[in-house]
Amino acid sequence: MKHGLNTGKEPIGWSVGCTMHGLGYRGVHHLQPSPLIRVLSVFHPWLKAVFALLLCVSTARAADVSYQREVWPIFKRHCLGCHTEGKAKGGLRLDDIAALKKGGKHGALFVAGKPDKSLLMQQVTGDPPEMPENEPPLTAEKVKILRDWIAQGAKIDAAPKVERPPVVIPATYAFAPSVTSVSLSPDGKLAAVAVRSEVVLFNVDDDAPPRRLATDFDLITHVEFSPDGKRLGAAGGSPQQFGGVIFFDPADGKRQSSRRVGNDTLFKGSFSPDGQTIALGGSGGAIHLIPVDAKAEVKAIDLHSDWVMAVAYTPDGKQLVSGSRDKTTKVSSVESLKLLRSIDQSPDIINAVATDGTNAISAGNARALNGFDFKLALAGVEVTGSGNGARPANNRDQYLRAYETQPEAVMALAMSGDRKLLAVTTRAAEVRVYQTDNRQRKVAIAKAPAPVQAVALNQDGTRLLLGSKTGEVQVYDTATAAAKLLKTLVPVPVAPARAAAR
C-alpha cells in the first residue's frame, strides 16, 4: 500500500478497498488512510462501500500476465515481420530476450512498472497508433495485456517457444524426390547425388546397394567430392533459417565436420583446387569461403545484390567466378576478398558458372551460354557507381565467347576434371557436352528425363552423371559423340502411397 499522492493511475486503492469490503467499513480506522480514503470518509458509509467494491471488482481480476503465454503471441503475430533477427527495423528485435530488454534505435522499449512512460505503449496506442505499421491497430484487449504486463514489472516468465518442424527423411518416399546436385569422385567410381535432405552414394560400375547419408538440412543444394576424393561436401540449409555445409568421409559415410553459415540456405559452389576450402554462394549476396578445418574462420566476399547461385574456382585457385540472381556474373579475388570485375549483365537469373582458367562461363534462365575471356575481361579498370560496379574497360563484345544458344533455361554446368569438356543441362530433354577450347558440341544426349537439374563429368569427360527433377539419376558413357546410357536409377526407395487423408 502506498503513501503519498494517489495519481489515480495505479491500482493502489484496491487493497484498501477490498479490506474495507471485507471488514465492512468498521476497520478503516486501523489503516493508513490515503488521500482517496480521507476524501471518501466524509461521505456516507454506504457510499464508501459502493466505491470500494467498484475498485475491488475492477482491479482484482488483473492476474499476473505471462510473457510466454500472452505477450509473446502478440509480438509473434503482429510485430515479428519487421522486428526480428533478419530484419530489425528501428534496430529493434523482439525475438530475443536480451534484444527485447535492450530496445532499439529509440531506446528501451519499456520501463518496468510504468506503462505510460513506455515506448511500446506509446507506439501501439493513439489515433491512429504508429504500430503495427501498415496494419490494423491492436485490439483493446491486446493493448491491455501489454499494459498490464509492463505495469506488473515486465517480467519474462519463460523464453518464447519457437516451433520449427524437424527435418524428416522418409525411409521410403511417397514421391520420387527431385535431384538437386550430383558429383563424381575423381577416380570416377563413386557417384554422390543429393535428394532433398540426404545424400546418396552409389558405385558407378556395379549395383551394390546405395548408401544414404542423412543431413539436418531441409534442402541440400550442392554436393561435391573434394579434388583428392577424400571428402564429400554437402551444402544447403533450411530456407530462411540457416545455411551450412557438412563434410563426410565417402569411404564410411561418417561426418567429419559441419559448419553453419548465415540465416538462409547456401547455394552452389566448388572446392578450391587444394581441397582445403569450399566456396559457396550465399543468400545475402556474398561468397562464403568455408575451410575444411573446423577451427579456421569462414571468410566472406560481399559481392552481389541478391542470392549468389553458383561459384567456381579458377584452376589456379586465385579467383572465383560467381553468378547471381541479380543477373550478373562477377570475378573476385580469393586473396583480397574483393571484387575484381563485374563481367556480365544478363537479362535473367544466372543459375550456373564454370571455368577452365581461360574463360569464365555462365548461363541461366536467359538461355545464353556465355564464355568470357579472363585476360581481356580483367584488363584495365573503370569504376562506376558506388564501386561495386567496377566494369571492364574492354567492350563486352571483345571478350565474349558465346556458345550456341540453348533450347531452354540452363540449369547446370559441369567441367570435366581436365577442364577440356563442359556439360550443359537445361529444362529441355537434351544434354550436351562441349569442348571448351573451340566451343563445339562434342556429345549430345537426346532424351534425358527433363528438367535435368544436376550434372557431373569425371576427370576425362568419359563419364557423365545427371540428376533430374523427376528423381531419376543416369550415368552415360560419353567417350563418343553418341552417348551410351549405362545406368538409370532412382536413388531412394519410392512407394507411391494413397493420397494422405490428413
Place this chain on the structure above:
Amino acid sequence: MNPILNHRNAMNTESNKHLQPASCPSVFIASLWLNSPSSRMKTFLAVTCAFLAALRLSAAPAPDPIAGDLTVTPSSLTLVHTERPHSLVVMARTKGGYDVDFTGSATFRSSNEKVARVTPAGWVQPVANGSATLTVQASGKTAKVSVTVQLPAEPTPASFRQDVMPVLSKGGCNMGACHGYSLGKNGFKLTLRGADADKDYPALTDEFMERRINRHNPAASLVLLKALGDLPHEGGVRFDHGGLLHETMRRWIAEGARDDAPTLPTLVSVTIYPEKVVAMPRARQQFQLVAKYSDGSLRDVSRTGIFTVNTERVARVDEVGLVVATDLGETAIVARYEGIFAVANFIVLPPNKGFQPTPVPTDNLVDRHIITKLNDLRIRPSDLADDERFLRRASVDLIGVQPKPEEVLAFVADTSTDKREKAIAAFMKRNEFVDWWSLKWGDLLQNSRNTLSDPAVYAFREWIRAAVARNLPMDEFARELLTARGSFADHPAAAYFAVSKDTDDTLQRSTQVFAGVRMLCAKCHPHPFEQWTQADYYGVHSFFNQVATKPDPRQTGVQNAKTVLVNLATGSSTNPRTNKPQPPRYLGGSEPKLEAGVDKREDYARWLTSPDNPHFARSLVNRVWSYFFHRGIMDPVDDLRSTSPPINAPLLDALTKDFVEHKFDLRHLMQVIVSSRAYQRSSVPNDTNGHDDANFSHAIPRRLPAEAMLDSLVQATGVKENFGGAPAGFNAAQLPDGNVQSDFLTLFGKPQRMEACECERDLGANMLQALHFINGKSILDRVTSASGRPALLIQQKLDDDKLIEQLYLWSLARKPAAKEVALAKKFMAAYGDKRAEAAQDFMWGLLNSRDFTLLH
C-alpha cells in the same frame, strides 16, 4: 478436430443479445445488497436496481413477430467431397417486412450422423454415402433439409486450381501490395489476384530447387512456415495453425503438390445468398457464396470468398461473410471469388413507427421511382424548394449563371401553375444554354490547345456548339465523332482522335466517356473490380487500331496541327498475355465478323449507339443526372461496374428507356429531370431523411462549378473578367479550353482537359478558396470598383429597404427575409454617412456566404 468446421463455430453470434436481461450491474448490486448492514443502504440499492431494470425494458424494441415459415437455404443438398461441407442459412421474415437471420442461433440436428453431420453453426459435413434429414429449429419453428451423400470410392485429392489458388487469394498472398506485385516480393512472385494459375504453379513448386515446398515433409514447407508466421514474414501472419487455409495447402503439399489435369472442371459462376436483405438496425446477417463449375457441381465457398462492403457507414462484414448493420441506409455487399464478383443488396431500415408512405406520383417517371424507393426505405421526402431557390438552382444547372434580379422578381410574381415548366423551357432557349453545355462537352472530349492546334480547337468548339444548339440526337453525335477523320478542315470532330497519344489512349478515353467504364486496369491483367479481361481490352483496341495521327501537311508550321488517318489494312491487335491476335470484340460482348478493309470504327459506333446497347444510353443518362444532383444514380459516373450497383435501378432503367424512345434527345432528358419534384426539393431535411445522402429525398447542397461561380460573380458585381489566352469579351462559360490565365478558375477546379475523367473538375471546397474569397482580389476589387454594383446602386439613391433588397437580389438571387433586413439596417446604420462603404462591405459579406457559393 476438423478445422474446416471450426471457423463459424467460433463465431459467438449475439443476434438475440438485446433480449437478455441486464447482467453485470444487477448482480453487482445484488451482492452489495446482501452484504450491506444498513437498511438505508438496502433501500438505496433496491431503488437503483429497479431503476436500471426499467431502463433496460424501455430500450427493448417493440416485438415484431415472424410471419410464415423458416427458409433454409439450400433446402436440399448433395455432397460429393469429404473436404467440402456446405453451409445452411436460416432466415425468416417478420410481419413488419424485415428479414431476420437465425443462422447463428438456430439448432441443427442430423437424422443420421453416420451419413452426414451438422455443426452448431449449420455446416453440413458428409461422412458416408446415404441419405439423411436435417432438422433446423429457430424461434419456435422447424424446417427440414434433405441431404444425399455420394462420395467417390477414392477420396478426391486436393486440386491446385480449385483449392490452392483460392487460398492464395483469401490469404492475401497475391495482392498487389504483396507477392502479386509486378516484381514480386523477396524473390517470390505470384500473378495478381490469381490471374494465371499456369504461372503460379511453377513459382510455388519448381523455382530454386523446390525450396518453397517439401513434399516429403510438408509441415516444413517454407511457404507454410512463413504464412503461419513461424518464420519471420514481413507480410505478417496469414494462416492460423490448423485453420482452413493452412490445412488446405498442407494437404495439397502432402499429396504431392500436383498440378491439375486439363480436364479439371472450370469455375463458371458464383452466386451470393441472400441477394437482398431488409434488416433492422444492429442486425446480423450471414451470407453464403456458392460456386458452380463446368460439370454442373456446386460448392460452398463462403469461407474462401473475399467480402467487402461498399458503404462502410451502413454495415461491416467479417472474414466469413457475417454482416453487421451499423447505421441506417443501404449498401452493396460485394463478394469476390477467383475473379468473379457477386453483389447483394443490404438495406437497414428504422423501426416502423407508424410510417405513412408518400403517394406515388404517376406524372413524372423520375418521381415515380424515387418515391417508390423512399417508401421502401421508410423515408419521407422533404418539401419542394421555394421559387427563388428553385430558379437559382435550375439557372446555374442549365445555363451556368444565376438569374438576374428582374428575372427573380418576375418569376416569384408569376401566378401560373406551370411557371416552373415554362422557366425550364425558357432556359433551354437561351444562348447561355449552348455556351454551358458546349463547355461540358469540350471538357469530356478534351478539346484543348495542349494537344490540338488553335484552328482545330475553335473548329471543334464550333462543331460542338452547333450540335448543342440544334439538339443533335446523342447517338448521331457519338457516331459522327467516333468515325471522323482528316484534319479540322475535313471534319472538325476528327480533333477527338488527334487528342490521343495512341490507340490505348483513344480506347481508354472513349470507353470512359461513352460507356462510363475504366478499361485501363485490364490492359495488363484482369480488372480488379469487374469482369473485364485483357481479351476485352484488346478486343476494343482492335476496333481503334486503324487510326493514326500525323502532322498535317496542309498546315506546316502550325503548332500541333495534325491530321487523322485511317489505315484500312490494319488487322487485329495482339493480346500480350496469349501472344495471339485478339479480333475486335464488343465491350463485354461478342466478336463480330467484319469484312477486311473497312473502317472498324463504324461498326463499333453502330453497336455502341444501337437502342439495346447496355452501355451508351445508360451511362449518358446517369452522367447527365449527376449534373443536376450531388451524385449520379450510379457513382462514380465514369467507373460503372457491377460491384458499384445503382442506388435505384428501376429509375435508371426507366430513364434510359425513355431517353432511347425519344431518340436520344438530350434536352428531353434534361426536361424530365429538372421538372421532377426530386430535382426541386429543398435541401432542408425532415425527421425521416436526415441520414439519407443517396436516395434524393432532399437536395444535398453542392458548390457552384468554377465557371458558373465566376460568371455569377461578374454578373452580380457588374465587373467583367479579362482572360489571357481567350478572345476578348468571352465569359467563363465561353472559354475555348483550360489554357487560359485565371487564378480564380484554377482555384475553383476548372479542368485542364488532360483527362477524360469527370473527376478532373474539382467541385470540392478548400482553405485556399476560402482565403481567396476573403482576402483575394476577385470579390474585393469588384465590390469596391467605381463601376461595381454597390457604386451603381448608391448612385440610384435608394432607401435602405430597396438598397438591401437589390444587394440580396444581385448577390444571392433572392429577396432578404425580414430578420435579414433588420440585421442589414443595423449594419448600415453603424457606418453612419459612409453609405458607399457600407454597401461595398455588405455585398462583400453576401458574396462570401455559403448562400452564394452553394446551390441549396
